[in-house]
Amino acid sequence: MARDQLSRVFAALADPTRRDLVARLSLGDATVGELAAPYRLTPQAISKHLKVLEEAGLVTRRRDAQRRPVHLEAEVLDQMTAWIERYRAQAEERFRRLDALLDRMAAEEDGHRQEREDES
Amino acid sequence: MARDQLSRVFAALADPTRRDLVARLSLGDATVGELAAPYRLTPQAISKHLKVLEEAGLVTRRRDAQRRPVHLEAEVLDQMTAWIERYRAQAEERFRRLDALLDRMAAEEDGHRQEREDES
């Protein structure tokens, strides 16, 4: 996934209304009118939100007479998850190694204390 | 995760510079100066980016003399992944059922064609 493509996807999902639309579309395709109905926004506003989602590749639109059914593309969500997972995994691996190091240091400290106690 | 918290996290990661910072921090904690060095931006700009990451809960800052080491909090990335995964899974389950339906319809169609061929 290209760099600005990733930016577009994150930016698209940074808006609560657009996340709502994604949630709704995960249950099935819908027209702009159906998507707009639950909101107090104008259909134009919803249309703009859908355009943002479309440019991010999260959504595609068919042509069906004068209707424009909207369809969620789940693959892009996969690519996002992959990006996030990459850095989460790196950070957690780093903590794992740090924990191991601290354990070793604590064990050595115990060893030294044991030696000192043996001397006395 | 609260609604605007999620918005803040997505918005934070929508900027390529901030994603770079997250990538860098996944390898280990760093000071503002260290983080700013590779960029042609002023340290103030980096500091602002870090503030955005901090308000999103992605990052925390310690106090170490006059330095402010920055630390990546991996848990928030987990919560993000969970949100994404939820709707991706729903969408894919829906496709799975649609595929099954289409398979059944195709099978029935085959059955009918078979009947018609039997009649002739």
Place this chain on the structure above:
DNA sequence: TGGTTTCACAACCAATCGGTTGACAAGTGC
């Protein structure tokens, strides 16, 4: 103490964002 390093805050600027209203294009159905 005074100078240096590291960093944040405030004020400003151009660009982008989320919303509105108004006009209109594309299709359907009488």
Place this chain on the structure above:
DNA sequence: GCACTTGTCAACCGATTGGTTGTGAAACCA
């Protein structure tokens, strides 16, 4: 052909964003 439905495009507005410069606080070091 004409009215209606569905949806987009364009222009505008206030708020936010990503960057800058300037200033100054906090801790170290000589």
